[in-house]
Amino acid sequence: MSRLLEVADFGGGCLSMDVVEAAQQVLGWHVSTTFGGDLTEVVIVETEAYRGADDPASHAYRGRTSRNAAMYGEPGTLYVYRSYGVHWCANIVTGSAGEASAVLIRCGVPVAGVERMQQRRDRMDRLADGPGRLCAALAITGDSDGTSLGHGPVRLTPKRASEPIDIEAGPRIGITRAVDRPWRFVARGIDGSSLART
DNA sequence: CACCTGATTGCCT
């Protein structure tokens, strides 16, 4: 081994499993960026699963377009899209290449570079509480769409301790199709994911 | 080509 790997093997292939399972597995993992030389990092505490062609709420439900092309890449690929023409949202591609399943990162707790994130957000709190806010705090934009979370500008790190996390499941937010699927997952007890959602 | 709809957020009344 130890040759340059094409695909990052996150925690023993966790990202290759079903997206609904992977969305729970990545709770507690870290996402970091070093744009401008400043390290900023959060712990993932809330996710949503979007399952490729099977899922009416997925961007990939109606097939490949220029926007969702990154979803069809290898597991561990970063998919970034613009939401409502205003914000950026970051996803972790899972499953197998071509499956187009991805985990939306909805909320993170800042653990490094808090000051830098406060500058980027122009506020002191609620720095990464929401998919658009999280990308703003980490300075993730469409420029990083399609890059590898293993060796790209945006890095994903499996959690070290495998202590069980108390996971609460519920319906996904902001969608109108397949609203009955309880594919939103919140890690309780890590703190920071407790703010009201209207 | 025109119109509608979002995997959202923050500011306004």
Add this chain to the structure above:
DNA sequence: GGCAATCAGGTGA
């Protein structure tokens, strides 16, 4: 709680 910002894709004429 209401609603504007802002644009790519989906849909249908």
